[in-house]
Amino acid sequence: EDQVTQSPEALRLQEGESSSLNCSYTVSGLRGLFWYRQDPGKGPEFLFTLYSAGEEKEKERLKATLTKKESFLHITAPKPEDSATYLCAVQGGSNYKLTFGKGTLLTVNP
Amino acid sequence: NAGVMQNPRHLVRRRGQEARLRCSPMKGHSHVYWYRQLPEEGLKFMVYLQKENIIDESGMPKERFSAEFPKEGPSILRIQQVVRGDSAAYFCASLEDSRSQTQYFGPGTRLLVL
Numbered sequence: 001e002d003q004v005t006q007s008p009e010a011l012r013l014q015e016g017e018s019s020s021l022n023c024s025y026t027v028s029g030l031r032g033l034f035w036y037r038q039d040p041g042k043g044p045e046f047l048f049t050l051y052s053a054g055e056e057k058e059k060e061r062l063k064a065t066l067t068k069k070e071s072f073l074h075i076t077a078p079k080p081e082d083s084a085t086y087l088c089a090v091q092g093g094s095n096y097k098l099t100f101g102k103g104t105l106l107t108v109n110p
Numbered sequence: 111n112a113g114v115m116q117n118p119r120h121l122v123r124r125r126g127q128e129a130r131l132r133c134s135p136m137k138g139h140s141h142v143y144w145y146r147q148l149p150e151e152g153l154k155f156m157v158y159l160q161k162e163n164i165i166d167e168s169g170m171p172k173e174r175f176s177a178e179f180p181k182e183g184p185s186i187l188r189i190q191q192v193v194r195g196d197s198a199a200y201f202c203a204s205l206e207d208s209r210s211q212t213q214y215f216g217p218g219t220r221l222l223v224l
Binding site: 004031032034036041042043044045046049087089091096097098099100101102103 | 114116141143145150151152153154155158165166169201203205211212213214215216217218220
């Protein structure tokens with residue numbers, strides 16, 4: 001059974017204070033690892049897909065990296081508008097379904 | 111370029127009533143997934159449908175829950191005889207086709223069972 005563990009559960013940063021979120025996973029035959037952002041009362045918003053170890057993707061202040069066992073979401077010089085819950089999910093084997101972690105609640109104080 | 115649409119956004123039902131949740135995928139998308147998010151829990155897969163076919167319903171409770179995606183119209187998740195434990199946010203996601211991998215989510219339906 002695919003499993004995803006995200007840490008920390010919650011993270012408070014000051015504006016401009018860079019940090020990283022962790023996503024550890026076990027999956028049978030990784031098809032893709034996904035990062036989403038979820039604001040309160042809204043649906044998950046797609047950020048990145050990573051397909052193989054060593055791959056990196058960037059978007060504005062966010063950078064996602066992937067190894068064979070974990071993924072990191074690096075946030076550089078965050079702003080208050082980056083406050084949200086960040087979700088990690090894996091897609092494995094021949095299934096198309098996503099297995100999600102519980103998320104990391106990020107709060108960026110001005 | 112409309113995204114995934116879900117309605118209603120909020121639904122209140124009393125125990126024993128039926129709940130119908132609707133999902134219209136993105137234009138050109140023919141695959142739909144339903145996920146449930148319970149308080150303090152992550153999103154959990156329920157069912158995967160293509161037009162007129164259920165591909166994988168391994169995450170659906172065996173009783174009271176059903177889903178369909180007809181040739182015309184939205185996908186519908188139906189919960190019969192709701193209980194308080196069904197209170198959750200239900201999200202629909204769409205996929206363009208089987209070659210794609212990225213699922214795009216709708217805003218969700220928040221179901222509250224009194």
